[in-house]
Amino acid sequence: MKESATHETARRYGMVIDLDKCTGCGACMVSCYAENNVPFKKDESNKLDSINWIRVVKMTNQKPYPDTQICYLPMPCMQCDGVGKHGHSPCVSVCPAVATDYDFTTGIVSQIYTRCFGCRYCMAACPYHARKFNWWDPVWPADMEKYLSPNVSPRMRGVVEKCSFCFHRYQLARDKAYQEERAELEENEYQPACVEACPVKAMTFGDLNNPAHAVYELKNHKHAFRLLERLETNPKVYYISSKEWVRRNGDNYLPDEAPGRLKSKAKARH
Amino acid sequence: MFPFVFEWVWDMSHMVFMGGLWYALTIMGLGLTYCIIKALIDTRQKKGGTHGGH
Amino acid sequence: METPLIPPGVKRCPTWQFALWMAAVGAVLLWGVYAMILVWWKGLNQTNMNDAYGFALWIWADLAVIALGGGAFFTGFLTYIIGKDKLKGIINYAVIIGFICYSSALLILAIDIGQPLRGWFIFWHANVHSMLTEVAFCLSCYFGVLTIEFIPLILENPRLAAKPFLHHLSHNMHEIMAVFAATGVFLSFFHQGSLGGVAGVLFGRPFAYREGIFIWPWTFFLFTWSAAACGPCFTILVTWITEKITGKKLVQQDVIGLLAKIAGWMLITYIIAKSIDTLYWALVTAPGMGFTLMDFYTDHPIYNIGILFAEIVLCGFLPALILITRRGRENGFLLILSVLLAVLGCSINRWVMVLQVMAVPVFSFESWFLYSPSWQEVATTILPVAYGVILISLAHRYLPVFPQEKELNPAN
Numbered sequence: 047m048k049e050s051a052t053h054e055t056a057r058r059y060g061m062v063i064d065l066d067k068c069t070g071c072g073a074c075m076v077s078c079y080a081e082n083n084v085p086f087k088k089d090e091s092n093k094l095d096s097i098n099w100i101r102v103v104k105m106t107n108q109k110p111y112p113d114t115q116i117c118y119l120p121m122p123c124m125q126c127d128g129v130g131k132h133g134h135s136p137c138v139s140v141c142p143a144v145a146t147d148y149d150f151t152t153g154i155v156s157q158i159y160t161r162c163f164g165c166r167y168c169m170a171a172c173p174y175h176a177r178k179f180n181w182w183d184p185v186w187p188a189d190m191e192k193y194l195s196p197n198v199s200p201r202m203r204g205v206v207e208k209c210s211f212c213f214h215r216y217q218l219a220r221d222k223a224y225q226e227e228r229a230e231l232e233e234n235e236y237q238p239a240c241v242e243a244c245p246v247k248a249m250t251f252g253d254l255n256n257p258a259h260a261v262y263e264l265k266n267h268k269h270a271f272r273l274l275e276r277l278e279t280n281p282k283v284y285y286i287s288s289k290e291w292v293r294r295n296g297d298n299y300l301p302d303e304a305p306g307r308l309k310s311k312a313k314a315r316h
Numbered sequence: 317m318f319p320f321v322f323e324w325v326w327d328m329s330h331m332v333f334m335g336g337l338w339y340a341l342t343i344m345g346l347g348l349t350y351c352i353i354k355a356l357i358d359t360r361q362k363k364g365g366t367h368g369g370h
Numbered sequence: 371m372e373t374p375l376i377p378p379g380v381k382r383c384p385t386w387q388f389a390l391w392m393a394a395v396g397a398v399l400l401w402g403v404y405a406m407i408l409v410w411w412k413g414l415n416q417t418n419m420n421d422a423y424g425f426a427l428w429i430w431a432d433l434a435v436i437a438l439g440g441g442a443f444f445t446g447f448l449t450y451i452i453g454k455d456k457l458k459g460i461i462n463y464a465v466i467i468g469f470i471c472y473s474s475a476l477l478i479l480a481i482d483i484g485q486p487l488r489g490w491f492i493f494w495h496a497n498v499h500s501m502l503t504e505v506a507f508c509l510s511c512y513f514g515v516l517t518i519e520f521i522p523l524i525l526e527n528p529r530l531a532a533k534p535f536l537h538h539l540s541h542n543m544h545e546i547m548a549v550f551a552a553t554g555v556f557l558s559f560f561h562q563g564s565l566g567g568v569a570g571v572l573f574g575r576p577f578a579y580r581e582g583i584f585i586w587p588w589t590f591f592l593f594t595w596s597a598a599a600c601g602p603c604f605t606i607l608v609t610w611i612t613e614k615i616t617g618k619k620l621v622q623q624d625v626i627g628l629l630a631k632i633a634g635w636m637l638i639t640y641i642i643a644k645s646i647d648t649l650y651w652a653l654v655t656a657p658g659m660g661f662t663l664m665d666f667y668t669d670h671p672i673y674n675i676g677i678l679f680a681e682i683v684l685c686g687f688l689p690a691l692i693l694i695t696r697r698g699r700e701n702g703f704l705l706i707l708s709v710l711l712a713v714l715g716c717s718i719n720r721w722v723m724v725l726q727v728m729a730v731p732v733f734s735f736e737s738w739f740l741y742s743p744s745w746q747e748v749a750t751t752i753l754p755v756a757y758g759v760i761l762i763s764l765a766h767r768y769l770p771v772f773p774q775e776k777e778l779n780p781a782n
Binding site: 202 | 413414415419420421422423424425482483484485486488489491492494495496497499500501502503506568571572573574575576657658659660661662665727728732733734735739
């Protein structure tokens with residue numbers, strides 16, 4: 047919060063997900079569970095109280111067979127920049143105890159578990175349902191505790207958690223670069239677990255401000271869009287889909303509006 | 317809440333918000349102190365005192 | 371039957387009857403306490419809340435009791451600052467009701483947070499940009515003000531008043547009550563408003579989001595306004611219920627009439643402002659985000675468009691129009707009906723601004739999120755009601771809450 051006066055971030059790490067490639071296999075979710083010590087319940091049938099930092103949502107075009115089309119939408123935390131890219135993301139601005147923070151050096155929205163007291167205001171503020179509450183104490187079966195990642199602290203009951211773009215990997219990469227007396231990271235030095243796990247390379251990750259990174263170009267793809275762009279949350283997760291109905295599902299439009307024709311303020315900003 | 321807490325920044329938001337808080341707390345504190353001290357003095361002077369119009 | 375503990379000149383029920391009454395209400399209280407301990411011990415998995423419904427029954431109860439407890443600050447404002455001396459006949463009771471409402475709100479908040487032992491973080495690590503921080507600060511401070519306003523009344527208990535120091539303390543606190551009342555008004559303006567701001571700033575939630583002025587969304591002002599309008603209505607309603615239970619007239623009708631008239635004018639101006647806000651939101655703000663008004667309502671028994679009608683017309687304009695007319699206020703049935711409707715209207719508004727915000731799907735591919743509270747949530751919401759009844763019973767029995775009681779019941 048202290049750097050909020052500087053406004054623009056040095057780096058803006060973001061993701062571009064090609065929905066035409068995504069098969070909905072869920073490898074991104076599995077890798078995220080393992081990488082980030084995400085707890086799970088014995089019975090995971092109720093998705094409304096289960097924890098996942100990235101989830102794959104199944105969408106259809108609501109048409110009957112044989113015109114039915116399906117699209118799988120992987121949804122991590124959108125790492126919103128907020129209105130005017132000032133770090134005024136929906137969740138950070140509302141947290142009463144500064145338990146969630148916008149990092150102006152990376153654009154990543156963090157969650158400080160030991161600071162969170164579980165008021166859940168951030169969950170109410172997030173339209174993407176990216177934030178999850180620990181309704182139970184985390185319990186890992188048998189010896190699984192021994193397999194937990196030492197780089198990510200497990201969370202306790204009563205706090206909110208969410209995707210951090212595997213921030214610990216960024217820290218490790220920064221440490222390595224520091225030892226090698228480098229100031230900048232290579233694009234492949236810092237990649238989240240979900241991106242690495244994707245078998246069809248549907249996810250691309252990098253610095254949205256850096257022309258040398260693939261995401262810089264991809265975000266300007268003619269079929270690129272962001273979820274709920276009209277709310278001016280300014281997400282750093284972009285999607286690409288050649289299907290018009292998928293792009294339309296990504297936001298809300300009045301009956302006489304179409305995604306392509308709409309000149310929203312948010313669109314102009316990205 | 318206090319300038320020595322990690323999040324504290326000397327900006328307008330903190331000064332207005334915390335200024336309002338400490339202003340209210342000071343009035344309440346001073347008001348109560350006044351009442352207690354005056355009650356002690358009144359008791360020592362053995363004043364009759366009535367409740368008037370309340 | 372009379373004991374030195376009971377104020378002189380008033381009649382109270384026999385001790386056995388009072389004990390029986392307290393035992394009955396106490397049983398309900400214990401049920402709530404049991405649920406509260408369960409929640410603290412086992413965690414929020416005892417509730418039916420989920421990740422889509424992070425704010426639910428408790429937050430509604432919080433917002434509702436704070437709004438209805440607003441009778442204390444507004445009646446205090448009218449009595450001590452505007453100088454409406456007539457309202458001294460009801461100000462004590464308004465303060466007690468406010469004290470109950472605010473202590474209940476703080477208790478519910480303590481149950482509602484996932485890590486109750488870290489509750490102090492909201493003060494210590496305050497994010498001054500969060501509306502919830504403002505709510506926590508002003509709510510706690512105002513509870514302090516209400517305690518200060520309640521203390522002199524407690525000290526007027528005959529047995530306590532017999533001690534010279536306590537007698538003088540009570541007298542001195544009464545003397546400078548206007549200072550405390552003014553502080554209370556200042557704090558109330560901000561926390562009632564901030565509670566409106568809690569929903570209004572959610573720019574990711576098109577159902578809640580409102581534009582505004584500077585950092586305050588319009589809901590900030592509407593919440594303060596509605597609390598000032600409906601809080602006194604709640605005070606009148608509880609006074610009427612108390613009169614029915616005790617079988618005695620406790621406050622002169624012209625005092626009730628004056629408070630009802632002021633509340634009526636506050637309510638009519640509020641509901642006009644609320645209507646303008648709703649129209650602007652439905653015609654400008656929401657369409658700008660890609661939503662039509664009917665996207666926010668469904669054929670659900672609660673979340674259909676009827677809830678908007680109920681809030682604004684049935685529980686807004688109707689009671690307001692009754693209360694601003696002399697004939698309406700002088701008719702006992704219409705007066706109570708209208709304050710009841712106003713209280714319901716305010717509660718519906720708080721319900722809508724918390725639970726419907728969670729229920730409305732933001733994505734076109736999502737469906738409505740529905741929730742029904744667990745028994746633990748219901749019990750802990752009823753707990754403050756039982757606590758309130760107990761505190762009112764004790765206050766009425768042992769304290770001179772109603773200065774006009776003796777005069778109105780000369781046969782005693």
